[in-house]
Amino acid sequence: MTQWVADVEGGRQRGLRGIAKAWLEVLARPRRFFAAGIAPGDQGPGLTFAIAIVLVAQGTRFALGTDPYPVLGGQPILSGVFWLAAVSVLVAPVVLHVIGALQTVVLAAGTDDRGGVSETVQILAYASAPCVFSGIPVQSLQVAVGLWAGALYCLGIAVVHDIRPVRAILLGVVPAVVAYGYAFRTIIPAQTLLGGLVGV
DSSP, rough: OOOOOSSSOOOOOOOOHHHHHHHHHHHOEEEEEEHHOOTTTTTTHHHHHHHHHHHHHHHHHHHHHHHHOOOOOTOOHHHHHHHHHIIIIIIHHHHHHHHHHHHHHHHHHSSSSSOOOOHHHHHHHHHHGGGGGSSHHHHHHHHHHHHHHHHHHHHHHHHTTOOOOHHHHHHHHHHIIIIIIIIITTTHHHHHHHHHHHOO
């Protein structure tokens, strides 16, 4: 399920350089990336990409002190490394696959001709590219990041699963909100900003 295939295209080059290249391509040429960079059955690079995004986003929160974590044995630095590794390497892949399963169920109910679960997981992973900035405590930036990631995700669903953009939005909006709104915590600043506007 997380195999690494040898024949790769577009942004699927391995290593740190491959992650950086995929990140730039998703942000600069998302349609082209999703058309050429999603390989059936090849989840490895996508999972690595998502782990890297979570690592940077959560690491930013820890470094800026905006996300306190339990200190174990009176060792704040080692505790931070432990929790960062736990969130990035253990929690992130599980959440990615749970949301991927949710999207698969929604797609099965909404369209007959679609790609597989592996492709959906990869779309979720690569669409998180803007979330690298989600740990910066600027509410407007966090909201923009969440919306950007959601838009990339719906585009990826449309391209990879070959469905119309409007239907992709309708079928992808709930998993996108869960993934980029709640998992990357951009929904709370959106609610705060919206509440401020309504209050005015």
